[in-house]
Amino acid sequence: AQSVTQLDSQVPVFEEAPVELRCNYSSSVSVYLFWYVQYPNQGLQLLLKYLSGSTLVKGINGFEAEFNKSQTSFHLRKPSVHISDTAEYFCAVSDSTLYGNKLVFGAGTILRVKS
Amino acid sequence: EAEVAQSPRYKITEKSQAVAFWCDPISGHATLYWYRQILGQGPELLVQFQDESVVDDSQLPKDRFSAERLKGVDSTLKIQPAELGDSAMYLCASTLAGGAEQFFGPGTRLTVL
Numbered sequence: 001a002q003s004v005t006q007l008d009s010q011v012p013v014f015e016e017a018p019v020e021l022r023c024n025y026s027s028s029v030s031v032y033l034f035w036y037v038q039y040p041n042q043g044l045q046l047l048l049k050y051l052s053g054s055t056l057v058k059g060i061n062g063f064e065a066e067f068n069k070s071q072t073s074f075h076l077r078k079p080s081v082h083i084s085d086t087a088e089y090f091c092a093v094s095d096s097t098l099y100g101n102k103l104v105f106g107a108g109t110i111l112r113v114k115s
Numbered sequence: 116e117a118e119v120a121q122s123p124r125y126k127i128t129e130k131s132q133a134v135a136f137w138c139d140p141i142s143g144h145a146t147l148y149w150y151r152q153i154l155g156q157g158p159e160l161l162v163q164f165q166d167e168s169v170v171d172d173s174q175l176p177k178d179r180f181s182a183e184r185l186k187g188v189d190s191t192l193k194i195q196p197a198e199l200g201d202s203a204m205y206l207c208a209s210t211l212a213g214g215a216e217q218f219f220g221p222g223t224r225l226t227v228l
Contacts, residue, residue, distance in 0.1 A: 044219040105157030
C-alpha cells in the first residue's frame with residue numbers, strides 16, 4: 001500500500017517570500033500525485049495534479065510542483081506567497097484498486113504567512 | 116460549476132446518539148467516497164462506492180458505522196452510537212468511473228460531547 005510523508009508539519013514564512021512544502025511517497029511504480037489545500041472548516045480544493053507527461057506541473061494560485069521519480073518526491077513551490085495562502089496543504093497519492101483510485105493522504109503541512 | 120453537496124455542515128451530538136450525514140455527488144460521477152479527517156491529520160478513506168455497490172469498506176468500523184447509496188446517486192453515512200472519538204470532519208468525494216481526480220464536498224464537522 002502507498003504511503004505519503006509530508007516532512008514539515010508547519011511552515012512559517014513572510015509575505016512575498018518563496019516557499020516549498022515537501023512531500024515524499026512510498027512507491028516507485030507509476031502513480032498519480034495531487035496537492036490539495038484546505039481552509040478552516042472547509043473541504044479540500046485541488047491545487048494541482050500529476051498524471052503523466054511533464055514533471056513540472058503548474059496549478060492554481062501560482063503554485064507548481066515537480067515530480068521526481070528517482071527521489072519519489074512531489075514538492076510544492078510558490079515563488080511569492082500572500083497572506084491569503086495561509087491554509088493547510090495535503091499531498092496525496094493514488095492507490096490503484098480494481099475499482100478505481102483510492103487517495104492516500106499525508107498528515108498535512110500548515111502554511112502560515114506572516115506580514 | 117458542478118459541486119459535491121454535503122449536509123449538514125456542522126453537527127453536535129451527545130455520545131450514544133445516532134447521527135447521519137448526506138452527500139450528493141457531481142451528476143454522472145459513478146464513484147463516491149467517504150473520508151474521515153481527524154483534527155491534525157489527513158483524510159482517511161472509510162468507504163468507496165461504485166454506483167450503488169460498496170467496493171471498499173475495509174476501514175469502516177462496521178460495528179457502529181454504516182453507509183448506503185441505494186440508487187447509485189446520493190449517499191448517507193450513519194453512526195450509531197456515536198463515541199467521543201468520532202469527532203472529526205467527514206468528507207465526501209466523487210469521481211467519474213476510473214477517474215483519477217476526486218472532487219470534494221465542503222464536509223460535515225461532527226462534534227461528539
